[in-house]
Amino acid sequence: MGTEIKGMGGKGVVMEGEGEMVMERVKILQVKTGLEVKSGTVMMKGGEIKGMGTGYGVIMEGGTVTMMDKVGISGVGMGVDAKSGTLKMMGNSTIIFTGDYGVKVGSGVASAILTDVKIRGMGKGYGVIMEGGTVTMDGVWISNVGMGVEVKSGTVMMKRGKIEFTSGDRGYGYGVKVGSGVESAILTDVKIRGMGKGYGVIMEGGTVEMDGVWIEGVSEGVEVKSGTVMMKRGKIEFTSGDRGYGYGVKVGSGVESAILTDVKIRGMGKGYGVIMEGGTVEMMGDSRITFAGGDRGNGNYGVGVGVSGGAVTMMGTRIVGTSGGTGTGVYATGTGKMLMSGVWIEGGGKGVEVSGSGMLEMMGDSTIIFTGGDRGYGVGVEVSGGAVTMMGTKIVGSGKGKGMYGVQMTGDGTMV
Structure with missing residues (x-):
């Protein structure tokens, strides 16, 4: 049996030093922020972070965070907010959020790697929103969100993925949106499914390569406003x-x-x-x-x-x-x-x-x-x-x- 940290709000675990922290099967419950990392290295194996319906699962302002072996984040408004540092999440881990996004990758992030991760919303918000850096997603399943993946800047690669989106709270949704500041986006063997309306892919700039991408349940499949797109x-x-x-x-x-x-x-x-x-x-x-x-x-x-x-x-x-x-x-x-x-x-x-x-x-x-x-x-x-x-x-x-x-x-x- 692992360790249980239970609060009445506040923060569960804060990492500020340059050392290394390993948490195995740790449960962090009833907090506003489950894990906050400012520097150093944190590895979380198994366990869960369960909030009170709002707040954050993980906030990163630096350092390296690795979550693996079925880490579960739920009961939070926002799943992971990575402002800087390096993020790795893998091993059938899950994020269930109620608010704005599942994962946010800020412009200060060096890289974010998501492998075999499930991200589920409550019919609105973003599955993944990216403002910079390099994001690699392999086997990621995003469901019940208003917007699947929005890339404003940087480079993104997604393969073996699935995105299921609704019309959200704005009356329409989309699977993937690539902004004008994006260098490149590569989608391979990705399925994008709407609920009868909305956009599969919106492209406003950069270079997008799609191989084996299947889009259905949308009113607008692919809209290319600027840049270069290759689809096969x-x-x-x-x-x-x-x-x-x-x-x-x-x-x-x-x-x-x-x-x-x-x-x-x-x-x-x-x-x-x-x-x-x-x-x-x-x-x-x-x-x-x-x-x-x-x-x-x-x-x-x-x-x-x-x-x-x-x-x-x-x-x-x-x-x-x-x-x-x-x-x-x-x-x-x-x-x-x-x-x-x-x-x-x-x-x-x-x-x-x-x-x-x-x-x-x-x-x-x-x-x-x-x-x-x-x-x-x-x-x-x-x-x-x-x-x-x-x-x-x-x-x-x-x-x-x-x-x-x-x-x-x-x-x-x-x-x-």
Whole structure:
């Protein structure tokens, strides 16, 4: 049987010296702060810290803290507040918090390593919030939080993880947010799940690499406002949320580049598979976009890919409509530029629509299969502006749209 420290508030254990402290199976109960470390080295093996519903589990202002072998922190407002020093937490340890965050890593922290750790909130707050340093998470499960991981600065690596978030107390939530001060974020084999709305990943800067990331139960899959993003072997399933529409990937005008390889995007009724407003996007490999008709998008129908700016290259991508001939496969407007090679578009009432001053080149045995659906007609390619070049492309009508409009030219568009 280990040692038990029981208070009526106050602090359980304070480490101020330069020495070393080892606690095995120590229980710290009914305190405002379980463990406070200002310097030195503290190792906690097993045991628990249980607060009074508010306060902190651990506060670090320096030194090194290692928690292992099923350390449990519960009954606290904030789990671990690491302002400086080095933090290690591992071995099936858990944090259950009621307030703002599970783990906070301040700008003065050299590194924080979380391995096989469970962090659970009460439907709000942050699982992990990072303001600097280097954070490595392996096998971390974050659940019942408003915001999963927010990285404001520094470098973060997360693999074999799971993030389950709610709408929080702000009406929306997100799985991962990468701020403009971040150097890099690497997510590998991570599952992000919302409750039907909110964002899977929000990126405001830096470089983000995602490999094997699965996002579901969100209204906005990945929003890239700035920086560079690379995603491969991924899956995004999005809903219409409470705003009436959603999207799989949105690339803003401040983005340097976005590369999607072997990524599957599936809409659940409304919105866009991919929205492109600027920057450069490359989509290749066994990538697939599945969209439904819905009631939002181009002409109140769903859109597979919507381009209003920037440059998009798609190679071997499949864009498939699932609502019996409604919706548009590719909608290019504004100043956007698109190059498609070996692309397969089917299931929409319109295969491709080009307007504005945009440019579209389609080649390399690409195929458009369209159907009229409930509107009684369909269009393979509709051009009302911009410039379209098609080489080696097949356009096939089916259903009510068969033989109606393979290519329809209106306005001042140009087609070769």
